[in-house]
Amino acid sequence: MRIEIESLSKVYPNGHRALSDVNLTIESGMFGLLGPNGAGKSSLMRILVTLQEYTSGKITIDGLDINKHRKKIRTLLGYLPQDFTYFSKLKTWEFLDYAARLSGKKRTKDRMNAVSTMLEQVGLFQVRNRMANKLSGGMKRRLGIAQALIAEPKMLVIDEPTTGLDPEERIRFRNILSDLSQKDVVIILSTHIVGDISSTCHNMALLHQGTVAFDGAPEALIKNVKGHVWQLQVNDQEFSFLKEKYPVISTIPSQGKWEIQVLAENVEGYHAINIEPNLEHAYVYFMENNLNVPLM
Numbered sequence: 001m002r003i004e005i006e007s008l009s010k011v012y013p014n015g016h017r018a019l020s021d022v023n024l025t026i027e028s029g030m031f032g033l034l035g036p037n038g039a040g041k042s043s044l045m046r047i048l049v050t051l052q053e054y055t056s057g058k059i060t061i062d063g064l065d066i067n068k069h070r071k072k073i074r075t076l077l078g079y080l081p082q083d084f085t086y087f088s089k090l091k092t093w094e095f096l097d098y099a100a101r102l103s104g105k106k107r108t109k110d111r112m113n114a115v116s117t118m119l120e121q122v123g124l125f126q127v128r129n130r131m132a133n134k135l136s137g138g139m140k141r142r143l144g145i146a147q148a149l150i151a152e153p154k155m156l157v158i159d160e161p162t163t164g165l166d167p168e169e170r171i172r173f174r175n176i177l178s179d180l181s182q183k184d185v186v187i188i189l190s191t192h193i194v195g196d197i198s199s200t201c202h203n204m205a206l207l208h209q210g211t212v213a214f215d216g217a218p219e220a221l222i223k224n225v226k227g228h229v230w231q232l233q234v235n236d237q238e239f240s241f242l243k244e245k246y247p248v249i250s251t252i253p254s255q256g257k258w259e260i261q262v263l264a265e266n267v268e269g270y271h272a273i274n275i276e277p278n279l280e281h282a283y284v285y286f287m288e289n290n291l292n293v294p295l296m
Contacts, residue, residue, distance in 0.1 A: 001062055003048070010047065011055045022211065031202075032205075081159050090131070100151070116128075123172055142172075154184070156185060174200050226276075229274065230264055
């Protein structure tokens with residue numbers, strides 16, 4: 001499975017340019033789409049799932065031109081939008097059964113087996129008879145994940161995948177996607193939560209103002225910030241001074257002081273320990289130093 005995006009641009013009728021000359025190749029496995037709000041992520045997602053047309057460029061999905069083969073491409077898709085909605089008058093299993101019908105599963109026995117299996121996978125089997133509108137926020141998000149997966153898609157697009165999920169639910173969700181990624185399936189996660197990408201995706205793109213600012217492995221982005229992440233313990237006065245001078249990545253109260261992490265070439269005058277960076281450090285460093293976008 002392979003997605004080719006060539007010179008893609010999207011300009012809305014009001015003149016807003018959401019995407020500008022986007023070029024990406026996305027292959028089987030998990031691919032992360034990272035960027036701040038307004039970067040163009042949602043526009044790109046809606047174009048890829050055929051809900052929105054683009055202004056110029058070309059997209060092929062598994063060799064099919066998205067403009068010429070929209071109906072065929074839709075049979076390959078699973079989609080979970082950020083604002084997932086459900087039918088409140090249906091039970092949990094009934095809603096998933098409805099989604100399975102829409103996906104083309106005609107035989108009742110096959111559909112019921114698929115529904116039960118999927119409910120088990122997302123941890124909703126015990127509440128299968130509960131009305132969908134009575135589920136908790138996290139459960140509703142899991143139901144959304146289930147409806148996106150029920151058709152066994154070749155291309156899965158998820159916008160803000162772990163919104164509303166607690167840590168245990170996030171782990172379950174990531175495990176489901178990890179199992180699915182072993183098959184010939186493209187999984188695209190569009191998010192502003194760096195941890196969702198660092199723990200799941202082998203490749204990623206960073207969007208900024210509708211353009212691709214970075215395209216590659218998360219490790220390549222992290223490499224740029226090695227030697228620039230410092231951890232130190234400071235008092236209130238020192239903390240106030242340092243946060244004005246350096247980007248502060250994390251702050252943890254510790255025995256009447258603050259344990260903080262900052263991005264800097266060096267932190268002079270303090271006992272600072274250089275630590276191994278993660279993708280969150282790399283993201284902030286890249287935005288601040290390559291794109292001149294202060295995030296802290």
